[in-house]
Amino acid sequence: MAELKQLHGLMITSSVIRHIIPVSKLIDFCVDPKAGDFHYARSVFNQIALPSVYIWNSMIRGYTNSDTPVEALIMYRKMLQTGFSPDNFTFPFVLKTCSVTGDRDCGRSVHNYIVKTGFESDVYASTALLHMYACCGDMEVGLQVFDDIPKWNVVAWTSLISGLVNNNRESEAIKAFSDMESWGVQPNEITMVNVLVACARTRDIETGKWVHNCLARLGHDPFMSSNKFNIILATAVVDMYAKCGSLETARNLFNEMPQRNLVVWNSLISAYNLHGRAEESVNLFVDMQIAGFVPDQASFLGVIGACASLGVSALGQCLHAYILKTSMSKDLAVGTSLVDMYAKTGDLESARKIFEILRKKDIKAWTSMILGLALHGQGAEALGTFKSMQEDATVVPDHITYVGVLVACSHVGLVDEGWRHFNEMRDVYHIVPNQDHYGCMVDLLSRAGRFEEAMRLVEEMPFKPNITIWGAILNGCEIHENVNLAEKIRAQITELKPQGSGVYVLLSNIYARAGRWQEVKLARELM
Structure with missing residues (x-):
């Protein structure tokens, strides 16, 4: 930077400073994120009477890639206020800043200006808009922007796929990749990384293998010795196989990697x-x-x-x-x-x-503690912990939290409190009960001998009861020696063909207590 300042001084004494091209180069060096000096760049900029659009863009780009990206937005607004008109290179830098800062309102304002000035058909501006909306979580508008792009190149497709992945719309990302192939646009390595991430998250091993084959066909496979090794792409391939459960393939590819990273x-x-x-x-x-x-x-x-x-x-x-x-x-x-x-x-x-x-303490911490206490017989303490959690307005219980709460109620035998929490979960927190929640309630009611309520709840469930729910009722039947109900449930259990022997052990015990030895023999034969 010292040499650059000397050069700047020489430019002043030789009057070269009046020429726009050398000044532009000076600004470019000053805003370099690695070796530049933004304060000095701003000082040089302020001395320029009529900075060109290129110089404005250089300043905006520099701030976008700096530790203070919001300064890029300030420069953009100043550019407009002083009567300068942005060009198609200005908008990608400004929109990138909106993406980094999450400033969707500013992004929309820039979008309006792009439409007003006729740049909406420019592929650079449109792609930057798509990326901005995706980063700000407004993917629906991003999809509209993509549809309006006159020519979909690899950058546009990659921005679309990346945006869908980042907004947890993995299936749509995979579909977009397939469409990209149909349109004859060849994906690049960044495209492939994003599609592999989508396959990993959805556990879609078949599509993942297809993408891996595409890598080989297009000359991007990082595990082929003839190709340049790309550690990011290689990591994405290994991660896809690993998350999809193909651990042997993942490990073999991992062993082939000439270099590895922590990821x-x-x-x-x-x-x-x-x-x-x-x-x-x-x-x-x-x-x-x-x-x-x-x-x-x-x-x-x-x-x-x-x-x-x-x-x-x-x-x-x-x-x-x-x-x-x-x-x-x-x-x-x-x-x-x-x-x-x-x-x-x-x-x-x-x-x-x-x-x-x-x-x-976030919801995960509270839930871990509540569930741990409940599962290890400390139901009263688990419920006390849940009550303390509810006093923290920043924490909202989730469906796993309520599993712990209902397990605690079951172990302590608090039927009315169990019903209160079950209804609270639905009515206050709008959590739709799943089989775990119904299973806990059925277990609670059966342990308490309230079999009519338990069976009524089973009938009201929006799905067919699984072996866990029938097992919970059988457990109650064993406690309260309800042979008649156990007899009715046996047919349901036999139809499900359970893999383990737990429910048949319960049946055997129930029949044994009733002295029905023939049924005991039949139950044991089914184990």
């Missing part, structure tokens, strides 16, 4: 646990550190989840001790995950300690 390690750690291979998840976490990678939040969340799945409290304690030595010890998400892990492994004392020191 791909985290992807596999999480996927192994997600698909019931928690021990391998923990082993990968260790291997990752041996390879020289420092765990981040995602790493710890993945391995903490694996420890919770394994149900080994000692392993979780070792991991917790390690976390305390890192910067992640104060991370809210990691702390919440530790609460969940200890609660699931039955170490309620440790769960309570971490829960109490969390600087901010």
Whole structure:
């Protein structure tokens, strides 16, 4: 920068400063995000009597890519106020700033100006508008903008697909990719990454394989030695296979990668646990550190989840001790995950300690504590914790929270309170009960011997009862020795053909208590 300032001085003394082209180059260097100086750039800009549109664009672009992007909007407004007319290169920079700052109102204002000045048919301006609306969560307007683009090039298609993925409309993103192929537009690597993300989220392995084949056909497959290795694309491929449950393929491709990043390690750690291979998840976490990678939040969340799945409290304690030595010890998400892990492994004392020191308790933290207490027989404390949560106006219970609450009511035998919470969930928080909620209520009513209410609730359910719900009623039948109802339910159970033997054990016990040994024999034969 010192040399640039010397050059600036020389330009002043030699009168070159009056010429627009060298001044434009000077501004370009000054706004470079890596080596520039924005204060100096602004000083140079203020000395220019009549800056060209190119210079205005340079200043706006520089601020857009800086730590103070809002300054780009200020420059844009100043440009309009001083009578300068933006061109088709101005709008993408300004709209990018709106995207970064989430300023949808400003974006709409720019959109109106684009229409007013006749730039809506410009592909650069239109694509930037699409990206802005997608980033601001207004995808419907973004789709209208896309439809109005006169010629859909790869940038427009990629912006559309990326916007759909970022707005959790993955199926539409996959459909758009298929349409893109039909229109004869060849996707680039950024397009492919976004489609692979969509396939991973929807667990669409067949489409994922098709996209992987497209990579090979178009010469983008990062695992082919003839192609330049793209670690971002390779990570997306591995992540897609991993999330879709094709762990062997994911691991084989992972092993082929000439270089790896933390993201791909985290992807596999999480996927192994997600698909019931928690021990391998923990082993990968260790291997990752041996390879020289420092765990981040995602790493710890993945391995903490694996420890919770394994149900080994000692392993979780070792991991917790390690976390305390890192910067992640104060991370809210990691702390919440530790609460969940200890609660699931039955170490309620440790769960309570971490829960109490969390600087901010979100719904996940409260729910983990409530559910952990409820599932380990501490129903009264779980309900007390839920009451404390309701006193925090910033936290709203979700469907999982109410599973914990209803389990707690069932274990304590509070039928009326269970009904109150069940109705509150629907009427106050507008949560549609699922089979877990109905199952909890049926269990609560059956444990209390209120079989008529339980059966009426089963009949009112908007779906067919599963084996868990029939098992809950059978459990109540065993407690209250209701052989007649158990007899009626047996036909329903036989029709479902359950895989486990739990319900048949309950049936056998019920018949045994009634001295009906022939039925006991039949029930045991079905196990």
